Amino acid sequence: MTDMLLEIVDLHVKYGNIEVLHGINLKVTEGEIVTILGANGAGKYTTLLTISGLVRAARGAIYFDKTPLHKLPAHKVVKEGIAQVPEGRRVFGTLTVQENLNLGAFVSRDSARVKRTREWIHHLFPILGERRHQLAGTLSGGEQQMLAIGRALMSEPRILLLDEPSLGLAPLLVKTIFQTLREINQTGVTVLLVEQNARAALKFANRGYVMELGKIVLDDEAQALISNPEVQQAYLGGAA
Amino acid sequence: MEQFLQQLTNGLAVGSIYALIALGYTMVYGVLKLINFAHSELVTLGAYLGLTLLTSLALADRLGPLLGVLLLAVMVMGLIAVVGAMLDRVAYRPLRQSPRLSAVVSALGASIFLQNTIMLIYGARYLNYPHDILPKMTIHMVGIDVPLVRILILCVSILMMGGLFFFIQKTKVGTAIRAAAIDQGAAKLVGIDVNLVVLLVFLVGPALGGAAGLMLGLYYGQINFAMGWSYGLKAFTAAILGGIGNIPGAMLGGLLLGVVEAMGATYISFAWKDAIAFLVLILILIVRPTGLLGERVAEKV
Ligand SMILES: Nc1ncnc2c1ncn2[C@@H]1O[C@H](COP(=O)(O)OP(=O)(O)OP(=O)(O)O)[C@@H](O)[C@H]1O
Numbered sequence A: 001m002t003d004m005l006l007e008i009v010d011l012h013v014k015y016g017n018i019e020v021l022h023g024i025n026l027k028v029t030e031g032e033i034v035t036i037l038g039a040n041g042a043g044k045y046t047t048l049l050t051i052s053g054l055v056r057a058a059r060g061a062i063y064f065d066k067t068p069l070h071k072l073p074a075h076k077v078v079k080e081g082i083a084q085v086p087e088g089r090r091v092f093g094t095l096t097v098q099e100n101l102n103l104g105a106f107v108s109r110d111s112a113r114v115k116r117t118r119e120w121i122h123h124l125f126p127i128l129g130e131r132r133h134q135l136a137g138t139l140s141g142g143e144q145q146m147l148a149i150g151r152a153l154m155s156e157p158r159i160l161l162l163d164e165p166s167l168g169l170a171p172l173l174v175k176t177i178f179q180t181l182r183e184i185n186q187t188g189v190t191v192l193l194v195e196q197n198a199r200a201a202l203k204f205a206n207r208g209y210v211m212e213l214g215k216i217v218l219d220d221e222a223q224a225l226i227s228n229p230e231v232q233q234a235y236l237g238g239a240a
Numbered sequence B: 001m002e003q004f005l006q007q008l009t010n011g012l013a014v015g016s017i018y019a020l021i022a023l024g025y026t027m028v029y030g031v032l033k034l035i036n037f038a039h040s041e042l043v044t045l046g047a048y049l050g051l052t053l054l055t056s057l058a059l060a061d062r063l064g065p066l067l068g069v070l071l072l073a074v075m076v077m078g079l080i081a082v083v084g085a086m087l088d089r090v091a092y093r094p095l096r097q098s099p100r101l102s103a104v105v106s107a108l109g110a111s112i113f114l115q116n117t118i119m120l121i122y123g124a125r126y127l128n129y130p131h132d133i134l135p136k137m138t139i140h141m142v143g144i145d146v147p148l149v150r151i152l153i154l155c156v157s158i159l160m161m162g163g164l165f166f167f168i169q170k171t172k173v174g175t176a177i178r179a180a181a182i183d184q185g186a187a188k189l190v191g192i193d194v195n196l197v198v199l200l201v202f203l204v205g206p207a208l209g210g211a212a213g214l215m216l217g218l219y220y221g222q223i224n225f226a227m228g229w230s231y232g233l234k235a236f237t238a239a240i241l242g243g244i245g246n247i248p249g250a251m252l253g254g255l256l257l258g259v260v261e262a263m264g265a266t267y268i269s270f271a272w273k274d275a276i277a278f279l280v281l282i283l284i285l286i287v288r289p290t291g292l293l294g295e296r297v298a299e300k301v
């Protein structure tokens, strides 16, 4: 009944000679929301970069719906149905909001579909429609985050990878973003979310992985993680 | 007044050639943050290949001057584009992950290598373009007689620049090139094949440079294996003037430099013609290092 969408098997990643991921195993089922928690430098974003093909695996494998991803160059990973909202948003600052969104659909051929997706994104984030001719670099941090999410969605991904979408945003906006992500998930897009904001992430996700120093040390249902004393101690600021 | 208008049209024609060359520098810089020092030699090679093809194929005799020169330009652009792509493959691509300085040194090496190759093949003496290719006629406009070749150069350059501008600003692939110039990692994340973008830049830039070389031959009538040095420097100045990495900037910078230089040579002193470009370069680096249209600070090379 549940279909495995993403499977990471014994993933090792090195930067130069330094190994930062020491054998990660992770599974995401179609339709799920999964979060990766962990302290600074644990290797959370490195995991996302490796899935997207921007960083190569030293050992191990990544399968996406049984297709091996770890051999594909980054631009082909997108075609498989994987989109990323990168660390620091990375919108194209000197291009307009509209151009940024259109680039998100760079791999799509069907312009009618692209138009429909863009309308859907304008519905999710109306500000992106209103500001379509503004340069992306002049948007506020929150608006840039929305644009980064919108741009990723333009390729109509089956899975959306996000690195800390809540970073630097006011609590109210964080809530809105998570609500929108849930709405996106309900349309069938699987979500893999890296977060420092463990409380918000665990409330939002179905399951979670806890990463420490390049290893997965815990994985469980989100509910179970919230009530896990160790997790409370380390990531939720004491008893919840 | 007559002299002013003559110099203005002359400056615009020469400036549009600078602009075409400057585009090659600026496009490569935009995507790779590399000054392709060998670009000036591609311009020289364009001038020489143009001469070779012109004399060996006798295109102008067979097709008439205009069509003949047009076909010649297409051939030269195609050939230089291929040389440009090969240059990237051999001199720059192996160093993509290396420190920036390695690529700069490689660029200088490639420049010297190409210049010497041209000298060995064609010799060190000046060669003359045949005078009788384009009709020697002038066209009467804005109260002066303007040589046909000047008008042709200006029109063809503006056509090519307009085409490039449209391609870069309005098409999907053009937008992808701009995106890759802003952030290669983010470009890959939306599915852009950055290697392909680099290849494209090393085809288009050199093609325009080759066309510029041919125009220099046709305009001045004389070419030399070392000519790339001075035109390269001026075009590089034009690129900085407009804002390196900025495509409309290179066009504007080229035209502006051409006019300033022509005016300076006429009204100040002809002996100072080549110094004017240096002066402009120094001034712009002091007053506005980002160039006229540049938004990014020019990085140290
Ligand atoms: N380009 C790089 N070169 C060398 N080391 C790197 C590079 N990028 C990341 N690292 C190292 O890899 C480790 C994991 O980094 P990563 O960005 O994946 O951590 P993270 O879990 O996302 O941390 P944070 O929560 O602080 O964002 C860190 O020790 C970091 O210093």
Ligand SMILES: [Mg+2]
Residues within 6 Å of the ligand: A044, A045, A087, A163
């Ligand atoms: Mg991180």
